Amino acid sequence: MKVIIASDHAGLELRRELVSALKELRAEVDDVGPATNASVDYPDFAKQVCRSVAAGDYTFGVLVCGTGIGMSITANKYRGIRAALCTSEFEARMTRAHNDANVLCLGQRVVGGGLARSILEAFLSTPFEGGRHQKRLDKIREAESESGR
Template structure:
């Protein structure tokens, strides 16, 4: 099981925290950027993650932008992608369990500071459960 993550400039910090949480848990992952807060085109990053998940290169994708809306729209244009924009752990669990979502979209400006807490409890718990459900459903 492998998780691939990307963001645009507005989702950089949350993505980096999610990457750190996955690494701490020993979950195989790939962070495809960006590496700076310089403005980037989010569709390029959404397409990269979507292609990786659709091709089987990765099992689960995570996309982060300011609201999560743009990323989810672009991701869902790709065949085989079922992207879910989630703002709570419950939504993410339900999207995975009941809708077979394979890309989780998050909005850094929406989920707020609780996701950015130093302990990363909420973000790591969310991805741990999503990763576990991903492995169990395949």
């Protein structure tokens, strides 16, 4: 499994914790920054992660900012990206099982390191159920086409 991860300055510490967790889980991980807590614009990092996931270069993306909201909003602007802001393991399992989410968004100011790791593990280990959920994904793809994305 290949995972690309990024944050903004407000998600730096949690991102570093999640990189360690991914390595412990034996995932191939690319941490694309930022390197310091100097102020940066989260859309720039979301763009890099989402383009890479949408291109098929990575299985999943992980984005972290202060609340996860900005990253989630930005990520879902990219065709083929189904980003989910999760604050619980249940949400992480459900978004994978029912929505085939491919980008996990987290907020450093919302969830602590231990919970974030549990959410990450649930997200990565839950397969998409397909079946009745597939027709809904097809409708999402149709909506992307209609909106020009």
